[in-house]
Amino acid sequence: MTIKNKKDLYSSIEQLEKVINQQETILKKFDNEQLDFEQIKKLENLLIQEREKAKQVQIKINRSVLQNNSENYKERKKRTRQLIQKGALLEKYLEAKHLTVDETEQLLQIFANMINEQKPDKYKKSLDSSSKLFFYFIIHNLLSTPWAIDTTILFCFFYF
Known part of the structure; x- marks a missing residue:
């Protein structure tokens, strides 16, 4: 049995503390x-x-920590593989093997705006609910107070 989430981990730690307190109570009775x-x-x-019981709880905690470390390792490995693949594609299509990291960044900055503007919709990030709410707020303010148009446009420019 492994511990699936933090709530289970904390309850296991509480169980362990309870067992330790019970042991101390037993020892005090024994001494007094x-x-x-x-x-x-x-x-x-x-x-x-x-x-x-304390040993079993400690074993559960250790298993969950090991499982969590294993999952983190898998995620890190997956992310590393993804970065390597993207780097290889960058070198393949932009002939960037001879460039340093800084030079590659400068090259990408030159073309980033042009690429992002012409990127097909399926590759663009979709707006999350907070951004939609933000845009609703802007549009509502524009319609209700015409004098706020200039400041809203200026704010949108700096926001994005």
């Missing part, structure tokens, strides 16, 4: 009281059970 042999055996068994 004069107990007979049967009571000592019961307390020892309880202590063993609580330590086993």
Whole structure:
């Protein structure tokens, strides 16, 4: 059983803390009281059970951490592969093998505006809901207050 999300992880940590507190309570009882042999055996068994529970919770936490590290590693590996492929395409089509990183960036900056303007719609980023709300707000203000047109256009220019 692995821990799927942070909520499960925190609940497992809380379980572990609860078990540790129970162990401390058992040890305090053991130290403070004069107990007979049967009571000592019961307390020892309880202590063993609580330590086993703590060990199981710790194992769950360790598994989830390892799984999370594994997933992060896979995502990093996928991202690295994607960057390598894009870099190879850049070198192939722009003959940029001989250019340094800074020179490549300068070359891309020269053509970026032209490429982005002529990019087909299916390759453009779609507007998220916050951008749509922002545009609605701008249009609403333009229609309600004509004198705000100049400042709104200026603001849009700097926003994008």
